[in-house]
Amino acid sequence: MVTLSILKGARNTGAVKKMLHAPTLKLYVIKEIPLINREVHALFKEWISAWQITQEETNNRLCNVYGAFWNVPEGHVSVVVEYMNGGSLENLLESTGALPEVCLQELTIKLLQCVKDVHGKMRVQHGCIIPSQVVFDQKGNVKLSLGIAHRLNLYKKHTADPYFANPNAYR
Numbered sequence: 001m002v003t004l005s006i007l008k009g010a011r012n013t014g015a016v017k018k019m020l021h022a023p024t025l026k027l028y029v030i031k032e033i034p035l036i037n038r039e040v041h042a043l044f045k046e047w048i049s050a051w052q053i054t055q056e057e058t059n060n061r062l063c064n065v066y067g068a069f070w071n072v073p074e075g076h077v078s079v080v081v082e083y084m085n086g087g088s089l090e091n092l093l094e095s096t097g098a099l100p101e102v103c104l105q106e107l108t109i110k111l112l113q114c115v116k117d118v119h120g121k122m123r124v125q126h127g128c129i130i131p132s133q134v135v136f137d138q139k140g141n142v143k144l145s146l147g148i149a150h151r152l153n154l155y156k157k158h159t160a161d162p163y164f165a166n167p168n169a170y171r
Helices: 038-056 089-096 101-121 148-159
Strands: 002-011 014-021 026-034 065-071 076-082 134-136 142-144
Touching: 038 065, 038 076, 038 101, 089 134, 101 142
Parallel strands: none
Antiparallel strands: 002 014, 014 026, 026 076, 065 076, 134 142
16 A cells, blocks of 8 residues: 555544555555554444444445554554545535535435434444545545544543443442
């Protein structure tokens, strides 16, 4: 894999890189998520597996996740995701400002279908439907991205809570 550009800098949720797979000349996005321990790695592995199973059943409304691997020397998990060449809703809003009501209606319908897939088929909440998680291809098709940063922040928040770390503390 050859890094072409960094799409998002390495904040607390890690870097997002546009990569070229040289043998096939396909573009991918690699999300590098810094992880604390193997327990968090297992939680993300479970989330990504559930996402992959659901994406096969959703009529292509969720971003394709091709896999994830634990990068031990650098201390993060790298998630390989499909590259959406139309950018995100965040990029669109930054460049155009407000969207016309007709566009918002279409976008809302498509997003509700995505949310229905995640909530109905995966039986979990996405938890992070923000403009940067709504992505487009060049044809204008809308897809919902993973929301991994939200899951990582939830885990960090809950591990600081002694009741989360020890369920027996409630008894």
